Amino acid sequence: MLPISIGVSALYLTGPGLAVLVRQLQFVEKKEAIYLTLALVFGGLLSYGIYQLSDYFCDWVSSEKKVHGSFEFAAKFEGHNSPASKELESGINSFHSVKPKPQVSAASTAASSDEQTAKEANQNINQFLTPVVNGFVDTLIVISLGGGFDLWLFFRQKKRLLEDQRLRELKQAQEARREAELRLSVLVAQVEPHFLFNTLAGVRSAINTEPVRATAIVDHLVDYLRTTIPKFRSDGSSSQARLQQQLDAARAYLNLMQARIPRLNFSIESEIADAALPPLMLISLVENAIKHGVEPKIGPAHIAINARELVFDKQSLLELSVADDGVGFGGTTSGSGIGLENIRERLASMYGDVANLTLKANPEGGVTAIICLPLEK
The missing domain is CATH 3.30.565.10 (Histidine kinase-like ATPase, C-terminal domain)
Incomplete structure (x- = not known):
């Protein structure tokens, strides 16, 4: 959540803030429209870069904690490596080795094959739809938080005022x-x-x-x-x-x-x-x-x-x-x-x-x- 919070904050603060600054400088109409659009685009790109940096930092911190936790678990495991635990482990392994294998029929094999094919088809559909849906939702979020709708409303209201x-x-x-x-x-x-x-x-x-x-x-x-x-x-x-x-x-x-x-x-x-x-x-x-x-x-x-x-x-x-x-x-x-x-x-x-x-x-x-x-x- 930390990278998302930082990236979203930069998204709705940077671009609109620069757009307000452009309005205060009072450029001519055509230049103002270009500079407002560039301000929002720059704010979106900057927020994306900030999000990536914060996400990389959080991943690095998480990996450091995992490595440190693995060393502690290994140390504890070595402390409990006694003859009794070794004997218990060999008994469990021998039980699994003598467990009878189930008999698989041809019908069950065909059914499992059809089920596997259906799962693969659903997985392919999900692999295609998931990026499209996620991309559409992310685009709406970026446009709304980054000032895209505000820019459209600004131009429409300005046209009405003229x-x-x-x-x-x-x-x-x-x-x-x-x-x-x-x-x-x-x-x-x-x-x-x-x-x-x-x-x-x-x-x-x-x-x-x-x-x-x-x-x-x-x-x-x-x-x-x-x-x-x-x-x-x-x-x-x-x-x-x-x-x-x-x-x-x-x-x-x-x-x-x-x-x-x-x-x-x-x-x-x-x-x-x-x-x-x-x-x-x-x-x-x-x-x-x-x-x-x-x-x-x-x-x-x-x-x-x-x-x-x-x-x-x-x-x-x-x-x-x-x-x-x-x-x-x-x-x-x-x-x-x-x-x-x-x-x-x-x-x-x-x-x-x-x-x-x-x-x-x-x-x-x-x-x-x-x-x-x-x-x-």
């Missing part, structure tokens, strides 16, 4: 998308009334003094609503729109603003045929330039919209800029408005650190708002 983590991440992504869509819908609801209120106010002020300009404003308003409102409605539930659609919407908006503010001029240039662009970002920048740059300025004003492709760190980027020559940061805003902050949050939620919105002052006056994001055609 699946749960993916489901949680997917759920969070869906919730973030729904939140972004809700914010976008709110932004759509804010943009349309702002257009309408400002435009109608301009029409009202021009009806009595400049009826021709008031009529032109109404005509441009109708054209703008006919071309842009359906797109705003469809984009309110989408995370992506198209660049050309937003350029067309910006052109319609600037035509309307030009009818309201005759001193306004604008230009729109694009080096890209079309690309994906989150909805309402461009029109928000244009509206911001009108409100905080052009309207407070006295005299002529100009807004330039430009879209081009940049390559940075082997990645194609879309750079979309809206530049005005208005009052700049010295006016009523410093670039920290709600609309600009909304754009920054949407870019961060959709692209992370890859996309950004920057504002810079122009040397000749005014501000340039630049959106930079991955180019997706």
Whole structure:
């Protein structure tokens, strides 16, 4: 029992102990799986070696005791080797020599032969089954005590945890998308009334003094609503729109603003045929330039919209800029408005650190708002 106790103790302590150490070192997933398996295999081999050494030691101690006991028995036997014992031994031997031998018949000989054959067959079967059964039982014992079942349960539980983590991440992504869509819908609801209120106010002020300009404003308003409102409605539930659609919407908006503010001029240039662009970002920048740059300025004003492709760190980027020559940061805003902050949050939620919105002052006056994001055609 001593070799078995020592070997089993080493089996369920060494391998699992090394496996716990591997887990604490926090290797990458593939290396961790390999090292855990090797730890349990090494623990099993080490316990087998310890068992063999302890078994050899116990056999050696047992053989030493047998040899020592044989010498003591021989000494006692020599002490009782008297003439009387020799005479008793010769009498017993003579009794066995005169004992009659039993007569063996042919039938009994055949029966004993069949019995011997059956015994040999059973012995052969036992010789085959015994190692198989013992090996199967020993394998189950080694796997259970050595941490094999624990390793299987660990991998299965880890797989389930990863699946749960993916489901949680997917759920969070869906919730973030729904939140972004809700914010976008709110932004759509804010943009349309702002257009309408400002435009109608301009029409009202021009009806009595400049009826021709008031009529032109109404005509441009109708054209703008006919071309842009359906797109705003469809984009309110989408995370992506198209660049050309937003350029067309910006052109319609600037035509309307030009009818309201005759001193306004604008230009729109694009080096890209079309690309994906989150909805309402461009029109928000244009509206911001009108409100905080052009309207407070006295005299002529100009807004330039430009879209081009940049390559940075082997990645194609879309750079979309809206530049005005208005009052700049010295006016009523410093670039920290709600609309600009909304754009920054949407870019961060959709692209992370890859996309950004920057504002810079122009040397000749005014501000340039630049959106930079991955180019997706």
